[in-house]
Amino acid sequence: MTTHIVSPKLYVAVFLMLLALTALTTFVAFFDLGPFNTVAAMTIAVVKALLVVLFFMHVRYSEHLVRVFVVAGLFWLAILITLTMSDVLTRGVG
Amino acid sequence: MSEITTGSALAHQFDDAQQQQQAATLGMWVFLCTEVMMFGGLFTGYVVYRNAYFAGFAAASHRLDVTLGAINTAVLITSSFTMAMAVHSAQTGKRTALTGFLLATMLLGGVFLSIKGTEYASKFHEHLVPGPDFEFDPLLRRQAYVFISFYFAMTGLHALHMVVGLGLLGWLVVGTVRKRFTAAYHTPVEIVGLYWHFVDIVWIFLFPLLYLIERHHR
Numbered sequence: 001m002t003t004h005i006v007s008p009k010l011y012v013a014v015f016l017m018l019l020a021l022t023a024l025t026t027f028v029a030f031f032d033l034g035p036f037n038t039v040a041a042m043t044i045a046v047v048k049a050l051l052v053v054l055f056f057m058h059v060r061y062s063e064h065l066v067r068v069f070v071v072a073g074l075f076w077l078a079i080l081i082t083l084t085m086s087d088v089l090t091r092g093v094g
Numbered sequence: 095m096s097e098i099t100t101g102s103a104l105a106h107q108f109d110d111a112q113q114q115q116q117a118a119t120l121g122m123w124v125f126l127c128t129e130v131m132m133f134g135g136l137f138t139g140y141v142v143y144r145n146a147y148f149a150g151f152a153a154a155s156h157r158l159d160v161t162l163g164a165i166n167t168a169v170l171i172t173s174s175f176t177m178a179m180a181v182h183s184a185q186t187g188k189r190t191a192l193t194g195f196l197l198a199t200m201l202l203g204g205v206f207l208s209i210k211g212t213e214y215a216s217k218f219h220e221h222l223v224p225g226p227d228f229e230f231d232p233l234l235r236r237q238a239y240v241f242i243s244f245y246f247a248m249t250g251l252h253a254l255h256m257v258v259g260l261g262l263l264g265w266l267v268v269g270t271v272r273k274r275f276t277a278a279y280h281t282p283v284e285i286v287g288l289y290w291h292f293v294d295i296v297w298i299f300l301f302p303l304l305y306l307i308e309r310h311h312r
Contacts, residue, residue, distance in 0.1 A: 005185050006178075015175040019168060022301075026164045029306035037310070041302035049295045056178045056291045063116060066123055073127035077134045084138050088145065 004061035014055045021048050115281050122285045126292050133296055136251065140244050140303065150237020154230070155307035157222055158245070159213060163305040166209050167297065173202035174294040180266075181287045187277030193270050199290065200263045203256055210253055217242075245304055252300060255293045262286045 025044040033040060054060040059070055108114040144151045180195035221229035222242055230238040266286055269275060275283055 006182065008179065008182060011175060011178045011182065015171065015178075018171045018174075022164060022167045022171065025302055025306065026160065029160075029302070029309040032310040037306075037308070041306055045299050045302050048298045052174060052291050052295050052298070056174055056294075057288055062119070065116075066120055069120065069123045069127060073123075073130045076127075077130050080131075080134050081138050081141060085141060085145070088142050 004058065006055065006058065006061070010055060014051050018048055018051055111278065115284075118281045118285055119288070122288050126288065129292060133248075133251070136244070136248050137299070137303075140248065143240050143244065144303075144307075147237035147240055150234040151241045152308035152311065153234050154222075154238035154241035154245075155304060156309070156311070157220065158305050159216070160305050160309065162209055162213055163301055166206050167301045169202050169206045169209070170294050170297050173199050173206070174291050176202065177287050177290045181280075181284055184275055184280035184283040185277060189270060189273070189275070192275065192283070193267060196263055196267050196270065200260055200267070203260050203263070207253060207256055207260075210249065248300055248304070252293065252296050255296070259286070259290050259293055262289065 021044050025041055028040050028044075029037060031037075053070070059067060104111055104114060108117065176195045176198040180192055180199060183189075183191035183195055217223055221227050224239060224243045224246060228235075228239055228242070263286065266275075266283055269282065
């Protein structure tokens with residue numbers, strides 16, 4: 001069996017990347033990029049979340065069943081947000 | 095490291111320790127999926143109203159303290175790192191390091207909640223709390239009210255998760271001191287680690303969504 005043991009060096013690298021991305025997202029927010037401000041903020045947040053999920057939460061090394069559940073959770077979240085917004089944005093509500 | 099020899103570590107319904115460990119991990123992920131749905135409802139509501147009330151959301155977001163928000167993001171990320179190191183220490187059977195990293199994680203969690211507390215206090219002083227005392231530019235008052243309501247609901251639910259996490263970490267410290275965890279058996283440490291990282295991820299999205307709307311204005 002043996003659960004995969006991630007080396008502390010990799011944890012440090014991920015940690016430093018997360019800190020750098022936090023600085024980057026804060027820095028970028030003070031420039032006017034039009035609609036791309038939101039795109040940049042969300043892209044950086046997704047990258048950060050992926051780093052945490054894959055390395056800190058060991059999904060990169062986990063068995064397939066766990067991955068199926070992770071993807072299923074995110075898939076339902078995507079349905080929730082996408083279908084809601086496709087409704088809201090096309091009805092002229094609000 | 096020694097194999098599992100005690101009956102307390104392996105429940106009778108499992109074939110072996112590996113199966114038990116996998117079942118626990120999968121169970122935690124199922125729970126985290128329900129958490130995604132719970133926070134997902136709030137996030138979806140937020141996206142709907144941010145789209146409808148963008149001007150008010152931007153104006154109210156400017157009243158939040160970006161510096162404290164960014165510092166808290168860094169604090170929480172650091173706590174995730176110390177949590178990951180705690181799991182590593184448990185996997186390699188280093189009990190002293192495990193205790194140290196668990197306590198460091200608790201300390202950072204406490205720092206996060208303290209900073210959050212001072213932010214909340216300043217919102218009360220500035221009358222930026224949902225309720226009859228809410229004060230804002232009359233033009234955007236209603237929209238800003240919705241933003242601030244989302245701010246308190248989302249950061250409040252997140253803070254509640256932090257408090258629960260601190261309790262779980264305290265329980266792990268007690269278990270570590272009582273020598274419950276070994277390199278062969280440390281599932282509780284891994285499971286609480288998953289929870290703690292999940293709470294970190296929620297904040298990774300809350301920070302840009304709440305604090306960083308249209309910051310380049312002014």
